[in-house]
Amino acid sequence: MNQTAQKLDTAYDPERAQAFADRIAQLINDGAVAVMISLGHRAGLFEALASLPPSDSHTIARRAGLAERYVREWLAALVTGGIVDYDPATRRYALPGEHGACLTRDAPLGNLAVYAQHVALMGQVQDHILERFRSGDGTRYEDYPCFHHMMAEDSGQTVVAQLFEQILPLVPGLRERLERGIAVLDAGCGRGEALIALARHFPESRFTGYDLCSDAIEDAARAARDAGLDNLSFGVRDLTDFDEQARYDLVTSFDAVHDQKAPADLIRRLHRSLRSQGTYLMQDIGGSAQLENNLDFPMAAFLYAISCVHCTPVSLGQGGEGLGTMWGWETAEAMLMDAGFDRVTRHVLPHDPMNVWFVSHKG
Numbered sequence: 001m002n003q004t005a006q007k008l009d010t011a012y013d014p015e016r017a018q019a020f021a022d023r024i025a026q027l028i029n030d031g032a033v034a035v036m037i038s039l040g041h042r043a044g045l046f047e048a049l050a051s052l053p054p055s056d057s058h059t060i061a062r063r064a065g066l067a068e069r070y071v072r073e074w075l076a077a078l079v080t081g082g083i084v085d086y087d088p089a090t091r092r093y094a095l096p097g098e099h100g101a102c103l104t105r106d107a108p109l110g111n112l113a114v115y116a117q118h119v120a121l122m123g124q125v126q127d128h129i130l131e132r133f134r135s136g137d138g139t140r141y142e143d144y145p146c147f148h149h150m151m152a153e154d155s156g157q158t159v160v161a162q163l164f165e166q167i168l169p170l171v172p173g174l175r176e177r178l179e180r181g182i183a184v185l186d187a188g189c190g191r192g193e194a195l196i197a198l199a200r201h202f203p204e205s206r207f208t209g210y211d212l213c214s215d216a217i218e219d220a221a222r223a224a225r226d227a228g229l230d231n232l233s234f235g236v237r238d239l240t241d242f243d244e245q246a247r248y249d250l251v252t253s254f255d256a257v258h259d260q261k262a263p264a265d266l267i268r269r270l271h272r273s274l275r276s277q278g279t280y281l282m283q284d285i286g287g288s289a290q291l292e293n294n295l296d297f298p299m300a301a302f303l304y305a306i307s308c309v310h311c312t313p314v315s316l317g318q319g320g321e322g323l324g325t326m327w328g329w330e331t332a333e334a335m336l337m338d339a340g341f342d343r344v345t346r347h348v349l350p351h352d353p354m355n356v357w358f359v360s361h362k363g
């Protein structure tokens, strides 16, 4: 036996090592299933399965408008992954109702397949990120295919779907102010779906959405035009040097501060853009700034992984601080206080355990 093998032999408990190896194998298997869930979501396969009685692969492929040979292989991955049921006697596949409840569009538990897309994206950008590990450079939003589409689906669930029932009530009296007519800014609006929903609901108020990315803003502006809204405008704007003074009564940002170049500076600028008695409503990731506090935080490893491949590098790519996804609610709260807000309250909503919602008032 050579020296290294000898050292290893005495350095670990073989039973625990085998149990850990089994866990890693399971993890790799589950990772592959996550990518298949992403693919199935994008291909509309879960909706096809949910709309059919137990069916063969030809029927499922036809319903989804896809090539049967690919669909059959996908089904096999999902059957062995424990997602889809299979009856070998009839060669029919079925998505149990309980599984459809978190894997289909408008699913009652929220569609978790939306988040599986992030796992697929991580694989897609791995080569870019590996280069950045070596060079220390950052990335640009354009380096992430479909990012804004995925984000719009994500915030469609955590923000838009709960806007009127859960989110607006966080700010007492806000609904009435919006009904009377106020000026609203959404900073880092992406495809602007939250703002479009608000503009439709509150015709007396005026809404502005700014984002760095022209492709997201083009989609937002098109959707606003299609909806025939004239109380809403979108603009491409790098908020790093944002300098509008006392123009808005409400500023919102949905998951759009932690990956900025300079989050503390942006929050100060947003504070300045509010009129007195104005409100800043900020949703951002709710983990702690301390790694050790996040061991039980919902989907913490997933969030750190997104941070590693996206949120940290896009901030670094703007010459920024790269605070990362898990910048921490403590950091956010301190920045809000330092910016001059005189009342800051923190909320966690039951439908959105990964995020924290801050309501901050300007005196």
Ligand SMILES: C[S@@+](CC[C@H](N)C(=O)[O-])C[C@H]1O[C@@H](n2cnc3c(N)ncnc32)[C@H](O)[C@@H]1O
Binding pocket: 141, 151, 152, 155, 159, 187, 188, 189, 190, 191, 192, 210, 211, 212, 213, 216, 237, 238, 239, 240, 253, 254, 255, 256, 259, 260, 261, 318
């Ligand atoms: C995680 S996405 C959230 C998008 C949107 N609020 C939503 O909920 O779907 C963060 C957004 O911040 C925007 N952003 C990042 N840096 C920016 C900057 N310097 N100026 C303006 N927008 C920026 C990105 O383009 C992106 O759309």
